[in-house]
Amino acid sequence: MESCSHFDIDKLAKVMKILSEPNRLNILCSMGLECTPVSAIIAATGLSQTNVSFHLRIMREAGLVKGERRGAFIYYCLYDTTLLEVLENMSQWMDDSQKKAFA
Amino acid sequence: MESCSHFDIDKLAKVMKILSEPNRLNILCSMGLECTPVSAIIAATGLSQTNVSFHLRIMREAGLVKGERRGAFIYYCLYDTTLLEVLENMSQWMDDSQKKAFA
DNA sequence: TGCGCATATGAGTGATAGCGCATATACTAG
């Protein structure tokens, strides 16, 4: 029935949902390619500690991010660092698409 | 502060949110590259008329989709047909990412 | 062992999203 049966819509929707939260995107961005302690994320984003932990858990359980303990700190990093490229591509597509609309 | 300041996080989040609904993704897929009357979308997805209209409005207002009247019918089509490729890329990335996780 | 810092978790809350029902609007045919 659908022309795009070659990919799993529900799985795609779940990942998209996780990436549809500005605070989560900010957290991902603030991590960048390096592993970063939670406190640094808190400082970079200005979000509350609880809130950052809340979002990190969601992304961790989705396999987007992983956290490893180093002494008293827990360092979080992207599970697959190409995620940032994916976001960038998406953003680029939005710009291009918008340009097309006004052409 | 963020390493990816070159794209608009809020705008990205909004589009992602719209694409994070399985029914909406199904609707987009069922349209494919062709303009399709609402009734055909209803038939293809099995969703209620009200529900399809509801989702179409959201995607229309977001500029993902446009509808044009042809007689009694309203034909909907992708505003930018490359959207399907974007979804496909995203889906592909998810698969690759998952493979990496188990390597 | 006990204190303090870093982070996680559970409960509760307000806002929002998705959905169905009923109804309205736009168009066509007779």
Added chain:
DNA sequence: CTAGTATATGCGCTATCACTCATATGCGCA
């Protein structure tokens, strides 16, 4: 003009989400 079909919209309900507060856990240090 009327009846029927195609689609949109307003309202109300429920589930889910993002968030906060309070508290728990894990670690290092005195």
